[in-house]
Amino acid sequence: MEFGWSDEERAHRREVQAFLEEQLPPDWEEISKGGPGSDAQAAFSREFCAKLAGRGWLTQSWPAEYGGSDASPWRHAIFGEEMWGNGEPRGPQYMNVNWIGPAIMRFGSEAQKAQHLPLISEGRALWCQGFSEPEAGSDLVALRTAARRDGDTYVVNGSKIWTSYANHADFCILLVRSDPESKRHRGISVLLVPMDLPGIRVREIPSVVGERYFHEVFFDDVRVPVDALLGSENEGWDVVSYALQFERVGAARYHRAALILDDLAAQARRLGRLSEPRVLEQLGEARARCEAARVLNYRVIDLREHGAPPTADSNAARVASTTAEQAVADLAVEIFGPAALEYGSYADTRFRWAMTAGVAVGATEVQLNLVASRLLGLPKE
Amino acid sequence: MDFELSDDQRAILEAIEALLKRHAGPERAIELAAKGAYDKELGAALGESGFLDLARGEETGPLEAALMVEAVARAGGCVSVGARAFVAPLVLEGEVHGPVALAVAGSDAPVRFAAHARTLLVLDAYTARRVDLVPGDVEPVRSNFGYPLGRVGEEILAGGASLGRGSGARLRNAWRTALAVEMAGTLRAALDVTVDYVKKRRQFGRAIGSFQGVQHRLAHAQVLVEGARWLALEAAWQRCPEEGAALAAAHASTTAHRVFAETHQFSGAMGFTHEHDLHVWSMRLQALRLELDGAAGHQRAAAVARWVRE
Numbered sequence: 001m002e003f004g005w006s007d008e009e010r011a012h013r014r015e016v017q018a019f020l021e022e023q024l025p026p027d028w029e030e031i032s033k034g035g036p037g038s039d040a041q042a043a044f045s046r047e048f049c050a051k052l053a054g055r056g057w058l059t060q061s062w063p064a065e066y067g068g069s070d071a072s073p074w075r076h077a078i079f080g081e082e083m084w085g086n087g088e089p090r091g092p093q094y095m096n097v098n099w100i101g102p103a104i105m106r107f108g109s110e111a112q113k114a115q116h117l118p119l120i121s122e123g124r125a126l127w128c129q130g131f132s133e134p135e136a137g138s139d140l141v142a143l144r145t146a147a148r149r150d151g152d153t154y155v156v157n158g159s160k161i162w163t164s165y166a167n168h169a170d171f172c173i174l175l176v177r178s179d180p181e182s183k184r185h186r187g188i189s190v191l192l193v194p195m196d197l198p199g200i201r202v203r204e205i206p207s208v209v210g211e212r213y214f215h216e217v218f219f220d221d222v223r224v225p226v227d228a229l230l231g232s233e234n235e236g237w238d239v240v241s242y243a244l245q246f247e248r249v250g251a252a253r254y255h256r257a258a259l260i261l262d263d264l265a266a267q268a269r270r271l272g273r274l275s276e277p278r279v280l281e282q283l284g285e286a287r288a289r290c291e292a293a294r295v296l297n298y299r300v301i302d303l304r305e306h307g308a309p310p311t312a313d314s315n316a317a318r319v320a321s322t323t324a325e326q327a328v329a330d331l332a333v334e335i336f337g338p339a340a341l342e343y344g345s346y347a348d349t350r351f352r353w354a355m356t357a358g359v360a361v362g363a364t365e366v367q368l369n370l371v372a373s374r375l376l377g378l379p380k381e
Numbered sequence: 382m383d384f385e386l387s388d389d390q391r392a393i394l395e396a397i398e399a400l401l402k403r404h405a406g407p408e409r410a411i412e413l414a415a416k417g418a419y420d421k422e423l424g425a426a427l428g429e430s431g432f433l434d435l436a437r438g439e440e441t442g443p444l445e446a447a448l449m450v451e452a453v454a455r456a457g458g459c460v461s462v463g464a465r466a467f468v469a470p471l472v473l474e475g476e477v478h479g480p481v482a483l484a485v486a487g488s489d490a491p492v493r494f495a496a497h498a499r500t501l502l503v504l505d506a507y508t509a510r511r512v513d514l515v516p517g518d519v520e521p522v523r524s525n526f527g528y529p530l531g532r533v534g535e536e537i538l539a540g541g542a543s544l545g546r547g548s549g550a551r552l553r554n555a556w557r558t559a560l561a562v563e564m565a566g567t568l569r570a571a572l573d574v575t576v577d578y579v580k581k582r583r584q585f586g587r588a589i590g591s592f593q594g595v596q597h598r599l600a601h602a603q604v605l606v607e608g609a610r611w612l613a614l615e616a617a618w619q620r621c622p623e624e625g626a627a628l629a630a631a632h633a634s635t636t637a638h639r640v641f642a643e644t645h646q647f648s649g650a651m652g653f654t655h656e657h658d659l660h661v662w663s664m665r666l667q668a669l670r671l672e673l674d675g676a677a678g679h680q681r682a683a684a685v686a687r688w689v690r691e
Contacts, residue, residue: 001386001444003615074382265688274689277681284680287687288632292608295615299607302384316604323604371603372596376576379591 005078012075016057016082023051024089032087033349034211036094042126042168045091049123052090059097059121066105066113067121073304077252077297084252085259092127092165094251096120100127100173103243104192107231112192116171128169130160130193130217131240137162138363140175141184141237145219147176147191149226154178154191156199156222166202166215169195173243179234190236192228199223209352244362245310253321253357254293257328260350261286264328264335267346273335282334286327293320312374315367322357322364329354384611390445393435397449400426401456407658410457410527414661417521417529419497420459424480427453427462433477436470443471447562447617451610454566457661459529461494463559464502471555471621472502472509472548483556484533485673486510493668495531496521502552503538509552512541527665554621557673557682561613561629564637564669568606571662575599575644578651578659595647602643605636624686631679637670 005013025031031040052058061076062068071079080098083090090097101120104112119125136143145158156176166172172193179187193200199222205214231239265283268274296317303313332347333340340347358364372378386394404423413420427433427449436446446467453462464481479499484492486505495501496519501512519531544552576599579590589595612629619625641663645652652659670676 001390001448001614001618002383003618005382262688265684269688277677280684280689281677281680283688284627284631284682284684285635285676287683288612288628288635288680291628292605292612292632295611296604296608298382299384299611302382305383306385316600316607319601319604320608365597368597368600369593371600375603376596376599377580378576378596378599379580379588381587381591 009074009078013078013082016079019055020082020086020089023048024086028087028089032089033344035209035213035353036088036091037165037168037213038211039168041089041091042165044089045093045126046123048089049091049093051123053121053123058090058093058123059101061097062101062105062117062121066101066117073301077301081252081255084256087256088251092168093120093123093125095129095165096125096127098251099243100129103173103190103239104230106242107190107239109227111227112230116192119170125171126165126169127171127173128163128165128195128215128217130163130172130174132160132162134159134161138366140240141188143175143177143188145174145176146180147178147189147224148180149178150223152226153223154189154226154229156191156193156219156224158219160217160219161205161214163202163215163217164213166195166217167204167212171195172217173230175236175240178236182234185237187234188236188240189233190230190239191224192230193222193224197222197224209355213356242310245314251321252297253325254290254297257321257325257354258287258290258294260332261290261328263346264332268335271335279335282331286324286331289320289324289327293317293324296320312370315370316375318361319364319367319371322367325354325357386448389440390448393432393441393445394448394452396430397427397432397452398456400430400432401452401458405453405456405458407457407661410459410661411655411658413459413529414527417523418459419461419480419494419529423453423458424460424465427460427466433462433466434470436467442618443467443558443620444614444618446470447558447614450559450562451566451569451613454563454665455570457570457658459527461498463563464494464498464556467559467562467617468552468555469500469502472544472552473511478513482514482531482533483552483672484538486538488538489532489535490671491522491524491530492519492533493528493530493672495519495533496529497531501533501537501541503541504552504556505549507549508546509544509548510541511544512537524668525664526668527661528668550623551621553673553682554623554626557626557630557679558613558616558621560669560672561609561626561633562617564630564633564666565606565610565613567662567665567669568609568633568636568640571640571644571659571666572599572602572606574658574662575647575652578657579647582649589647598643599647602636602640605632605639609633609636624683627679627683627686630673631676631683634670634676634679637666638676641666 059068060071147154174191178189199220201218203216336347435441469477481500482495482498503510522530616625616629651657
């Protein structure tokens, strides 16, 4: 047990920081204001990810045979922290690198790997995830979007909701019920669906969170070739479980929250409030939450480094990240006061970013269920 | 970074656990608490095995000392290992004599282990002082909070030899780190005994631990307790940096506040009794979370270290 960075890891953080300093345009704050799903940021991500790929960084955590360099989970984490800390200039593409690509590596056919992995590792593909449905949110296995086999195609009917990035995505990793008689976890399949197939319609759901944040995606007799099936038919839940383990700690929310907190302290100083005991205590408490989330996320990275099977530690880390992010967002509003109400202001954007934390990637209550059953061994009935 | 124990660390911990199995545990803690006594036997056993000298060992350092302190806290050991084996070696040069207690100058708060300590480290505004105590110097204070306490007289608190420039900060940071480590071990045990209880206790025809209203709160506690543990061990490994020590202590203190309330709530009336083990750890959490101005003090210190001081 030891808690230090190697020289190589420290050097990587510095070179990534220097790269960001050089590559992010002066109006990056403006571009990133709308969040990773905004038109501006999605467009920027295509250009930026290609540059990351050029440096060999975009998919460095991947095996060399798939366009990576077998970088350690720690190096990947450092890279992710710097990206999230700077408003995620990879836009939606962080998902590709963190879990869509790894899921294709693990479950994909040779043809699927050949088609998709180069697109991802070169920064040329935007993906969205077709998981949630109007009647299947936290209870994801209640999903009903149907895929009926018809010769060499699946005919897909149904709808997905809350789909971030659907408006820009080239592909969707889509969960469908391929066995109409099935219930719950069995009978689900995963399809890698090009978003330009006839019969797919995307509707933006306006929200208070950000521009182009939520969408509804309708599938109306969409004919998807059977070779788009990822993994075995009706065994898609295995793919989802695998992918979600990566997703929960994929975003370095704790790191972004910690950097925002530094900005809040600077603002408190400008307002002459950094000598108020109450303000110092709030800042200290929020910082402690960010740090606790960091070490719990690091614990998960460490388990991966040791090749341990996935555990509910990732759910615990997610809960900690969520509470840290929410604490910081609340404090942002408190320190900036009514100035936070102006659209696009510093506190406004940070507050809106944090709003979804407790709901995205599975509601906090679902994470707590898994912590209770798997880490504490508490009984169901 | 490596969150797994090395082979050497594992071997040390296994030896400590084996020793604690013989000399500590809740039964022993309850017996000693009834008399307000200090566990001289456990202290001697740890000393003879060299476990009190891990912080300045050839192959070991503050992290190994912290792992030992955590294990003792988890086992409910009634010895001043945080002060003796973690703080004193980082603050004092040379040999450390007998049990150690930590106090703040000008404060009349009862001090953990003071009535049994031979060395008292006093935190002043900028420096630390070392006071050698003889039996009878400090009057015992009766307490229900799991530790033998003593009230140190003004004269003693004002006396002793200064440990020089920078010793105040050194003592404060090491003290905060040790507190965080002790809370981490104590929190773990309090939560474990409660989780065990709600699995067995049945009401309405089912284990109370099967109710989601109970599960979510204990799961939250689990997240907090684990975070407190890793922050404390990291601060120890980093040799108690000002901000890291304060954050670890802050998080452990707020967690202690919450875990005390939750573990007692779920243990019902049984949790208040000497016939159930929870109080061995829960009551200590209250004592620990109050030291050095408690959570608010640690939070202010962390904020000042990060954002105010140049």
